[in-house]
Amino acid sequence: MSSQALLERVRRASRTLAELPASRCNTILLALADAIRTEAPDLLQANARDMAGMAESSPLYDRLLLTPARLEDIAAGITRIAHLPSPLGRILARRNLPNGLELTRISVPFGVIGIIYEARPNVTFDVFALCLKAGSACVLKGSSDARHSNQAIEKLIRRVLESQRITPDIIGLLPSTREATDELLRARGLVDLLIPRGSSQLINHVRDHATIPVIETGAGVCHAYFDAAGDLEKGRAIITNAKTRRVSVCNALDCLLMHRQRLGDLPELCAPLEAHRVRILADAPALSILTGHYPQELLQPADSSTYGTEFLSYSIAIRTVDTLSEALDHISRYSSGHSECIITEDPAAADRFSLLVDAACVYTNAPTSFTDGGQFGMGAEIGISTQKLHARGPMGLEEITTYKWLIRGNGQTRP
Amino acid sequence: MSSQALLERVRRASRTLAELPASRCNTILLALADAIRTEAPDLLQANARDMAGMAESSPLYDRLLLTPARLEDIAAGITRIAHLPSPLGRILARRNLPNGLELTRISVPFGVIGIIYEARPNVTFDVFALCLKAGSACVLKGSSDARHSNQAIEKLIRRVLESQRITPDIIGLLPSTREATDELLRARGLVDLLIPRGSSQLINHVRDHATIPVIETGAGVCHAYFDAAGDLEKGRAIITNAKTRRVSVCNALDCLLMHRQRLGDLPELCAPLEAHRVRILADAPALSILTGHYPQELLQPADSSTYGTEFLSYSIAIRTVDTLSEALDHISRYSSGHSECIITEDPAAADRFSLLVDAACVYTNAPTSFTDGGQFGMGAEIGISTQKLHARGPMGLEEITTYKWLIRGNGQTRP
Numbered sequence: 027m028s029s030q031a032l033l034e035r036v037r038r039a040s041r042t043l044a045e046l047p048a049s050r051c052n053t054i055l056l057a058l059a060d061a062i063r064t065e066a067p068d069l070l071q072a073n074a075r076d077m078a079g080m081a082e083s084s085p086l087y088d089r090l091l092l093t094p095a096r097l098e099d100i101a102a103g104i105t106r107i108a109h110l111p112s113p114l115g116r117i118l119a120r121r122n123l124p125n126g127l128e129l130t131r132i133s134v135p136f137g138v139i140g141i142i143y144e145a146r147p148n149v150t151f152d153v154f155a156l157c158l159k160a161g162s163a164c165v166l167k168g169s170s171d172a173r174h175s176n177q178a179i180e181k182l183i184r185r186v187l188e189s190q191r192i193t194p195d196i197i198g199l200l201p202s203t204r205e206a207t208d209e210l211l212r213a214r215g216l217v218d219l220l221i222p223r224g225s226s227q228l229i230n231h232v233r234d235h236a237t238i239p240v241i242e243t244g245a246g247v248c249h250a251y252f253d254a255a256g257d258l259e260k261g262r263a264i265i266t267n268a269k270t271r272r273v274s275v276c277n278a279l280d281c282l283l284m285h286r287q288r289l290g291d292l293p294e295l296c297a298p299l300e301a302h303r304v305r306i307l308a309d310a311p312a313l314s315i316l317t318g319h320y321p322q323e324l325l326q327p328a329d330s331s332t333y334g335t336e337f338l339s340y341s342i343a344i345r346t347v348d349t350l351s352e353a354l355d356h357i358s359r360y361s362s363g364h365s366e367c368i369i370t371e372d373p374a375a376a377d378r379f380s381l382l383v384d385a386a387c388v389y390t391n392a393p394t395s396f397t398d399g400g401q402f403g404m405g406a407e408i409g410i411s412t413q414k415l416h417a418r419g420p421m422g423l424e425e426i427t428t429y430k431w432l433i434r435g436n437g438q439t440r441p
Numbered sequence: 442m443s444s445q446a447l448l449e450r451v452r453r454a455s456r457t458l459a460e461l462p463a464s465r466c467n468t469i470l471l472a473l474a475d476a477i478r479t480e481a482p483d484l485l486q487a488n489a490r491d492m493a494g495m496a497e498s499s500p501l502y503d504r505l506l507l508t509p510a511r512l513e514d515i516a517a518g519i520t521r522i523a524h525l526p527s528p529l530g531r532i533l534a535r536r537n538l539p540n541g542l543e544l545t546r547i548s549v550p551f552g553v554i555g556i557i558y559e560a561r562p563n564v565t566f567d568v569f570a571l572c573l574k575a576g577s578a579c580v581l582k583g584s585s586d587a588r589h590s591n592q593a594i595e596k597l598i599r600r601v602l603e604s605q606r607i608t609p610d611i612i613g614l615l616p617s618t619r620e621a622t623d624e625l626l627r628a629r630g631l632v633d634l635l636i637p638r639g640s641s642q643l644i645n646h647v648r649d650h651a652t653i654p655v656i657e658t659g660a661g662v663c664h665a666y667f668d669a670a671g672d673l674e675k676g677r678a679i680i681t682n683a684k685t686r687r688v689s690v691c692n693a694l695d696c697l698l699m700h701r702q703r704l705g706d707l708p709e710l711c712a713p714l715e716a717h718r719v720r721i722l723a724d725a726p727a728l729s730i731l732t733g734h735y736p737q738e739l740l741q742p743a744d745s746s747t748y749g750t751e752f753l754s755y756s757i758a759i760r761t762v763d764t765l766s767e768a769l770d771h772i773s774r775y776s777s778g779h780s781e782c783i784i785t786e787d788p789a790a791a792d793r794f795s796l797l798v799d800a801a802c803v804y805t806n807a808p809t810s811f812t813d814g815g816q817f818g819m820g821a822e823i824g825i826s827t828q829k830l831h832a833r834g835p836m837g838l839e840e841i842t843t844y845k846w847l848i849r850g851n852g853q854t855r856p
Binding site for chain 1: 456459460536538540542544549552556563633634648649652654672674675676679681682686773791793796797799800801802804805806807808810811816817818828829830831833834843844845846847848849850851852853854855
C-alpha cells in the first residue's frame with residue numbers, strides 16, 4: 027500500500043474513535059497489556075532479527091533491545107495508562123451569553139497524530155496507547171533499525187484491536203523510507219499533529235520541511251545557577267543529580283553558572299563529579315580555583331563552542347558570573363528553553379529567576395532531572411516540548427488533546 | 442536597518458516586558474487611545490496618501506480607509522483592552538508531589554509575536570494592543586498598499602511608548618517586501634509565534650514556508666444542516682443571518698444541507714435570501730423544489746466545484762441528504778474546521794452532530810455568524826484559528842499566552 031493510501035485509511039478510521047466510550051478504550055489497553063505478556067516470545071524473536079549482528083558497544087544496542095523485563099515494563103505502563111482518567115470531554119470553559127447562547131469549551135481528540143522516531147521499539151507501544159487514550163489514531167514512522175520489532179508490535183496491536191471489534195486501521199506503520207517521511211511531513215488534512223522524537227538532526231529536518239503542525243521536542247541545553255546565597259549541600263546534591271543521573275537525556279545538566287563570590291565553594295560543589303569522571307570545561311576563574319582540587323586530566327579551558335552545547339555525556343561547562351542578571355543573560359542567550367535551575371536561599375533571587383527565565387521548566391533548589399511526565403504526575407508522557415505553542419515541557423494525555431466550542435442556541439441571530 | 446537587525450532589536454526589547462506590571466501596561470494603552478484621538482489628523486493624512494488614486498469600487502478601498510469614526514472605534518477598542526483582566530500570571534495547575542516538590546503551571550508571555558497581514562491599517566493598532574496586554578512584543582509585516590498608514594501608526598505608538606518610558610522597540614514594522622517576509626518566516630529564536638491574517642493565498646504561503654510556529658487563521662467553508670426535526674422559523678432566521686449578515690467574513694454560511702424529508706420547506710427557508718439577491722447553487726432535488734418559488738436567474742445547478750467552496754459573496758450551495766450521517770460525511774469531507782451548524786429540535790441529533798463534527802465551533806440552532814472573539818466574551822480577538830494546535834476558533838488574550846512550569850524544591854534529587 028502507498029503511504030498516501032495508508033494515511034487516508036488511518037484518517038477514515040480515526041473518525042470512529044470520536045464515538046468510542048472511555049471504558050472500551052481502557053478494555054482495549056488492558057487486553058493489549060495481556061497480549062504483550064502472552065506473546066512476548068514472538069516479539070522477542072522479531073527483536074532478535076533487528077539485533078542480529080549488532081555489537082553491544084553500538085549506541086543503538088541498548089535503545090533497540092527488548093527483553094522479557096522490558097516487555098513487562100511496557101505492559102505495566104499500558105496498564106497504568108488504562109487506569110488514568112480520560113483526558114477527553116473535560117469542560118474547559120462555560121459561558122452563558124446575555125443573548126441566551128450557551129458556550130462550552132470541551133476537550134476533544136486531535137484526530138490523527140503522527141510520530142517520527144528512531145530506534146526504541148517501546149515507543150511504538152507507548153505512542154499507540156497514549157494516542158488511543160486521547161481519542162486519536164496514530165501514524166508511526168520508525169527507523170529501519172527497528173523494522174522487524176515495529177512490524178511485530180503493529181501486528182500484535184492490530185490483532186488485539188480486531189479481537190476487540192475495533193478497526194485495526196487506527197494504527198498505521200509507515201515504511202521506514204525517506205519518501206514515507208516526506209509524505210508524512212506534507213499530509214495536510216490527514217495528520218493533525220506531528221511529533222518528532224529523536225536526534226536534533228531529525229527534529230530540525232521535520233521542523234524545516236513539515237507543512238502540518240509540529241510540536242518540537244527534545245533538545246535541552248540546561249543550566250544551573252549557583253547564586254551568591256546558594257546552599258552548598260543542596261547545590262552539591264542538585265548538580266550531581268542533574269549531571270550524572272543519566273547523561274544521555276535531554277534534561278541532563280550542561281552548564282553551571284557560578285556566582286563569583288562563591289567560587290571558593292567550587293571544589294566542594296564539584297567533588298562528587300569526580301567519581302563519575304565528569305570532564306569540566308571551565309572559564310579562567312573557575313579553572314584556577316579547581317586546579318589542584320579536581321583531577322587535572324578532567325579539567326580543560328572553556329572555548330567558544332563550550333557554552334550552548336548539549337553534551338549528552340559526562341561533561342559539564344562552568345562559567346563565572348558577577349550577578350544574577352549576568353546569569354540571566356547567559357541563559358537567555360544559550361538556553362534551549364527546556365529546563366533551568368537556580369540554587370539559592372534568597373527568595374527575591376528565586377522569584378526574579380522564575381519570572382525572567384524563559385523555559386518550559388524553571389527550578390528553584392531542585393535538579394532538572396525531574397522534567398518528566400511521570401515525575402510531574404501526568405502518568406505518562408509522549409515527549410517533552412521545547413516550543414511555546416500548545417504544550418510546553420512534558421506532554422501527557424491532556425497535552426495531546428485539542429478542544430472545540432459547542433454553542434447551543436434557540437434561533438438567536440447576530441445583529 | 443536590515444530586517445534581521447530589526448527582529449533582533451524587538452527580541453531584546455521583548456525581555457523588558459516580563460517585568461512590566463499589568464497596571465503600567467494598561468496606562469500605556471489608555472495613553473495610546475488618547476493619542477489616537479488627539480493625533481487623528483496626522484493619521485488621516487497618512488492614510489490619504491495610501492488612498493490617493495484608489496477607486497471607491499476597488500475591493501481594497503473599504504479595507505484601507507481610515508475615517509474619524511473608525512479611529513474613534515479603534516481608540517475605544519484599545520480602551521476596552523486596557524480594562525480587560527491581564528491574561529498573565531494565571532495559575533493553570535498546581536501540584537504538590539509526594540517528595541515535597543511544588544509544581545505550578547503559570548501563564549506567561551510568548552515573547553515576540555509576528556503578524557503578516559494585508560491592507561487594514563486598524564490591525565496594526567489591534568495587534569500591538571493585544572500583544573502588549575499579553576506581555577509580548579510584536580513584529581508587523583503589512584502590505585505596501587497600507588504603507589503610509591502603517592508607518593504613521595507605528596510612529597505614533599513609538600512616541601507614546603517613549604513618553605511612558607518604555608522602550609519603543611517592543612514594536613517593529615518590517616518593510617513591505619518579499620525579502621522581509623522570507624526573513625520573518627525563518628526567524629528562529631527571534632519570533633515565537635507567527636499569525637498570518639488575510640487571503641488564503643497568503644496563509645498557504647506562510648504555512649508552507651515558515652520554520653517557526655504558525656497559527657493558521659481564516660479559511661471558513663461553513664455548513665448548516667437542516668435536520669428532519671428542524672424548526673422552520675429558527676432555520677429561516679439562522680440561514681438568513683449566517684449567509685447575509687456579512688458575506689465577506691470567514692464565518693459566513695457557504696452550504697446548506699437539507700434533510701430529504703424537509704425538502705418541501707426549502708422555498709420558505711430560502712425566501713428571505715431573495716431580498717439579498719443570493720445566488721443558489723443546488724443539487725437536482727433541491728433545484729426542482731425551488732423552481733417556480735425562487736427567481737430563476739438566481740438558481741443554477743451545483744457542479745463539481747460547488748461543494749467545499751468558500752464563496753465570500755452572495756452565493757450559497759444546497760445539497761440534499763438522506764440522513765444525519767450523510768450530512769456528517771459531507772461536512773467531514775468539505776469543512777475547513779471553522780464553524781458548523783445543525784438546526785434541529787431533536788436533542789439526540791444535536792448531541793451526535795456536536796460530538797462528531799470536527800470543527801472549532803459547532804452550533805445547535807444558532808448561526809455561524811457568532812464565531813467572533815467579542816461575541817464569545819473574550820473582549821477582543823487577534824484572529825480565528827482553523828487549526829487544532831494551541832488555539833481553536835476565536836483567539837483572545839489568553840490564547841496568545843503560553844505557560845511555564847515553576848518547580849520549587851529544597852534540595853530533593855531524583856532516584
